[in-house]
Amino acid sequence: MTMRLVAAELVDSRQILPGQWLQSFHAPELASGSRAGQFVHVRTGDYSGLVLRRPFSINTADPATGIITLHFRMVGRGTEWMTRVREGERLDMLGPLGRPFEVDPRSHHLLLIAGGLGMAGVRMLADEAIRDGRGITILFGALSASHVYPSSLLPDEVEYVVATDDGSLGHHGYVTELVPDYEAWADQAFACGPQPMLARLAQLAAGRRDRLGVAKLGRKRGGGKSDPLGSAAARRKSFLQVSMEQTMGCAVGACLGCTVIGVEGPLRVCREGPVFAAEEIAWPASA
Amino acid sequence: MKAKRTIITFGDMRVGKDSDRSKRTPTVRKIKSAIVAVDRTKSPAGARPRVETGSSAVADLGAPTAPRPTLAEQAALDRIDLSIDLAPARGASEHGGLILANPILVASGTFGYGVEYGEVVDVQRLGAICCKGTTLRPRAGNAPPRVTETPGGMLNSIGLQNPGVDAVIEKYGPIWQTWKVPVIVNVAGESIEDYVEVARRLDGVPGVAGIELNISCPNVGKGGLQFAIDRDAARAVTAAVRRATELPLLVKLSPNVADVRPIAKAIEEAGADAITAINTLSGLAVSPDRTRAFLGNTYGGLSGPAIKPVALRIVYEVAQVVSIPIVAIGGVTSLDDVLDFLACGAVAVQVGTAIFADPELPVRLGDQLRAECLRRGFDSYRPFIGTALPKRTGASSAKGVEYRP
Numbered sequence: 001m002t003m004r005l006v007a008a009e010l011v012d013s014r015q016i017l018p019g020q021w022l023q024s025f026h027a028p029e030l031a032s033g034s035r036a037g038q039f040v041h042v043r044t045g046d047y048s049g050l051v052l053r054r055p056f057s058i059n060t061a062d063p064a065t066g067i068i069t070l071h072f073r074m075v076g077r078g079t080e081w082m083t084r085v086r087e088g089e090r091l092d093m094l095g096p097l098g099r100p101f102e103v104d105p106r107s108h109h110l111l112l113i114a115g116g117l118g119m120a121g122v123r124m125l126a127d128e129a130i131r132d133g134r135g136i137t138i139l140f141g142a143l144s145a146s147h148v149y150p151s152s153l154l155p156d157e158v159e160y161v162v163a164t165d166d167g168s169l170g171h172h173g174y175v176t177e178l179v180p181d182y183e184a185w186a187d188q189a190f191a192c193g194p195q196p197m198l199a200r201l202a203q204l205a206a207g208r209r210d211r212l213g214v215a216k217l218g219r220k221r222g223g224g225k226s227d228p229l230g231s232a233a234a235r236r237k238s239f240l241q242v243s244m245e246q247t248m249g250c251a252v253g254a255c256l257g258c259t260v261i262g263v264e265g266p267l268r269v270c271r272e273g274p275v276f277a278a279e280e281i282a283w284p285a286s287a
Numbered sequence: 288m289k290a291k292r293t294i295i296t297f298g299d300m301r302v303g304k305d306s307d308r309s310k311r312t313p314t315v316r317k318i319k320s321a322i323v324a325v326d327r328t329k330s331p332a333g334a335r336p337r338v339e340t341g342s343s344a345v346a347d348l349g350a351p352t353a354p355r356p357t358l359a360e361q362a363a364l365d366r367i368d369l370s371i372d373l374a375p376a377r378g379a380s381e382h383g384g385l386i387l388a389n390p391i392l393v394a395s396g397t398f399g400y401g402v403e404y405g406e407v408v409d410v411q412r413l414g415a416i417c418c419k420g421t422t423l424r425p426r427a428g429n430a431p432p433r434v435t436e437t438p439g440g441m442l443n444s445i446g447l448q449n450p451g452v453d454a455v456i457e458k459y460g461p462i463w464q465t466w467k468v469p470v471i472v473n474v475a476g477e478s479i480e481d482y483v484e485v486a487r488r489l490d491g492v493p494g495v496a497g498i499e500l501n502i503s504c505p506n507v508g509k510g511g512l513q514f515a516i517d518r519d520a521a522r523a524v525t526a527a528v529r530r531a532t533e534l535p536l537l538v539k540l541s542p543n544v545a546d547v548r549p550i551a552k553a554i555e556e557a558g559a560d561a562i563t564a565i566n567t568l569s570g571l572a573v574s575p576d577r578t579r580a581f582l583g584n585t586y587g588g589l590s591g592p593a594i595k596p597v598a599l600r601i602v603y604e605v606a607q608v609v610s611i612p613i614v615a616i617g618g619v620t621s622l623d624d625v626l627d628f629l630a631c632g633a634v635a636v637q638v639g640t641a642i643f644a645d646p647e648l649p650v651r652l653g654d655q656l657r658a659e660c661l662r663r664g665f666d667s668y669r670p671f672i673g674t675a676l677p678k679r680t681g682a683s684s685a686k687g688v689e690y691r692p
Contacts, residue, residue: 002406005647043644049439051591052643078436094407094646249434249443250643252407254399256419256448257434265427266448271403 007090020073028066034058036125037275040095041251044078054078055248057120071120098274102235107187112138115193119149121243122192130157141175144168176200192243202278205240238277367660368667374535374560385497385535387414389653394639395473400459412650413468420475420501423485425451430583435572440591442570444584452485463494475501479524483531490532498534503541503566515541518553525557539563551605561612565598591640592618606632622655630675
């Protein structure tokens with residue numbers, strides 16, 4: 001679906017974690033036209049001089065009810081304003097924007113890796129994968145037990161594995177440390193979270209093919225035919241896709257504000273992304 | 288709320304145009320979309336919940352901009368002349384002037400190459416499009432992050448990322464050619480030779496209606512800002528480009544100078560057809576942990592409502608020393624802003640940062656200006672121009688406007 005301006009009516013707003021909110025909006029056009037990984041650009045009140053919209057991943061979308069949800073952290077005046085919007089009020093949303101996750105039709109097992117609020121970036125992919133009959137494991141990392149995304153908000157079919165930095169729940173350490181256990185099981189991995197986490201995952205993914213001998217076993221996806229970097233076909237064949245974040249202006253590709261550095265030059269998060277194959281990104285060497 | 292919904296839905300079903308569809312029981316989805324559609328056409332006085340935050344964002348889409356005019360009103364609106372020639376001095380030549388259907392332009396850097404907003408904006412209804420700054424060779428731009436919001440505005444340091452003039456011509460020229468809206472290519476460079484070469488390559492390209500010289504980009508080491516802060520350099524680059532092309536030539540002023548008037552005067556004398564004022568103000572933001580500057584490039588250009596008073600002051604000053612048309616830019620978000628700039632002597636206005644929040648704004652401003660002319664009993668918007676300028680100088684900047692082929 002092409003992007004459009006939509007008046008989305010708030011139907012429910014809940015604080016699901018300290019400082020984190022889950023809001024449901026009635027927006028049938030967005031609910032039926034969006035794919036996992038895409039985002040909306042939300043206009044906030046300009047009563048205090050806010051001049052930019054705020055981008056949010058579409059957390060879930062249900063075409064049957066016309067409801068989409070957004071999951072966000074209150075970090076500034078724009079998001080603070082959003083928490084005070086009341087049921088029945090409508091927000092001006094531009095969307096759906098950006099390119100979605102690309103799942104290879106032959107992938108049976110998907111590994112989703114989320115750090116903190118990164119859950120919002122991959123959450124919808126879990127629904128799509130279950131609908132398509134794929135197995136899903138979500139690895140989730142947070143500061144402590146009190147910041148762990150409630151399992152009640154995830155579909156029953158998901159295997160949910162948690163790591164906390166302070167060890168108060170699940171694995172004691174970073175979520176990236178859980179990944180090696182799953183790299184043989186997973187056909188593809190999809191991640192969203194802080195950039196150091198994504199950089200570490202990219203590092204792990206880069207050596208995976210050699211470690212597992214996938215290429216030698218003749219399971220090279222696409223029969224060795226190479227698709228142009230950044231194309232949907234190339235992303236489908238990539239083991240790791242990441243959803244990236246950047247401060248954003250227009251969100252349609254006009255202002256060139258939200259770039260990240262790719263191996264072939266700057267990439268617009270709003271247009272070429274927010275989902276990228278890991279090998280498209282020039283990761284900082286220190287990761 | 289519940290009861291009203293039922294009524295609306297029922298009414299909508301009863302008058303369903305498609306008889307086939309009206310026999311079927313609508314699904315939940317159909318009913319809900321009908322509610323949205325009906326709600327949108329309700330009058331502003333409708334029962335939409337009041338928003339106490341004073342926000343214009345909430346339910347903005349739900350409120351129609353104006354009641355649909357009657358046929359007679361529409362005919363009166365259509366008679367109002369919003370057209371403007373930004374290059375009246377070229378009017379007689381074969382290339383003609385730079386005639387815009389209305390004086391609301393979209394600013395360089397905020398509207399890409401005119402195609403990015405797709406169906407969200409009807410580009411044909413804009414006065415003109417100033418495209419992203421274009422240089423001779425491709426540029427990768429500055430390190431991210433490149434934008435951040437500031438009180439009443441934003442800072443950007445894109446750094447003139449663009450694919451180079453040849454790629455721009457090849458990729459977008461054929462599209463622009465099919466549009467009736469004029470496209471003005473914003474040109475940047477590091478040397479006079481760069482500017483001249485880009486202008487030369489744009490000359491005669493179908494779909495390119497004019498050039499806006501960006502001699503004031505604050506975001507690149509040698510982005511041409513040196514041309515905008517020095518009178519003789521501004522004169523030299525304008526004159527050189529003037530010799531290189533027959534295209535209508537606008538030159539964009541920088542506010543980052545002590546006195547803009549001698550520079551504006553030099554640009555006029557060097558043969559520019561019009562002046563655009565202003566570019567962004569140089570600014571800085573600090574990273575959240577306060578260990579460095581936030582932007583990858585350290586400095587950024589400030590735009591948005593925060594700079595409107597500065598832009599007004601500069602337009603006001605320039606209007607009193609030049610007689611070529613002035614295109615104002617800086618923090619326009621409403622019709623009042625447009626009228627303020629016109630009163631200070633501008634003949635046209637560019638909308639920039641506000642597009643990011645409200646992509647439909649430029650088109651709406653054109654409609655609102657037309658309606659305002661009708662309300663005031665004017666047959667064009669000319670009477671709005673220069674009314675706030677000191678009386679002894681008269682409407683000097685409007686002289687170029689009066690001269691029409």
